[in-house]
Amino acid sequence: MILTARGIDVVAEASDGAEAVAAAVLHRPDVALLDIRMPGTDGLEAARRILAQVPGCRVIMLTTFDLDHYVYAALSAGASGFLLKDVTSAHLAAAVRLVDTGDALLAPSITRRLVERFAAGAPRPAPGADGPALHRDLAPLTPREAEVLALLGRGLSNTELARELTLSESTVKTHVARIFAKLNLRDRAQAVVLAYETGLVAPGGAD
Structure with a gap:
């Protein structure tokens, strides 16, 4: 999906995690959209590297219900939210604007379903x-x-x-x-x- 929306400029695209990190370091985007599953460096590791090397950048992870056990890991990596891959362009644009203002994209219903279900597998005291x-x-x-x-x-x-x-x-x-x-x-x-x-x-x- 190519995001085209008023007030949002796509400064770079990447085909894998390593390219995404390099592009983020070069272009210093306000928001990065990352697929959890990418060749080579996966989206979770790419998110960690981008957040460490590009202060102020915020990350939205793209996932599917088949991969939703990665959601907790994505949040732990520093992502500001997550979206399903079948999200509409309008919803995606709204999400980018939302996290750019400093909020997090955590729809209550999705949070309860996903985080409650899989947090049991996360490291805890x-x-x-x-x-x-x-x-x-x-x-x-x-x-x-x-x-x-x-x-x-x-x-x-x-x-x-x-x-x-x-x-x-x-x-x-x-x-x-x-x-x-x-x-x-x-x-x-x-x-x-x-x-x-x-x-x-x-x-x-x-x-």
């Missing part, structure tokens, strides 16, 4: 170490902020958070911003990963 790890990673948060982070980990949007906690959306946004600042998180994608890795949210625990 041993049972005996859950307490210390949880305390160390989340100690800066207030009880309310920890509650908000847990709901973020379940994939809830700001609107859903506001409804769940009986708060205004502006208050929810303030809590989310403080969580990101305290834990040095870039976006909601990293918040989801952290919520699982600290044990704040358990796979299968969402509705």
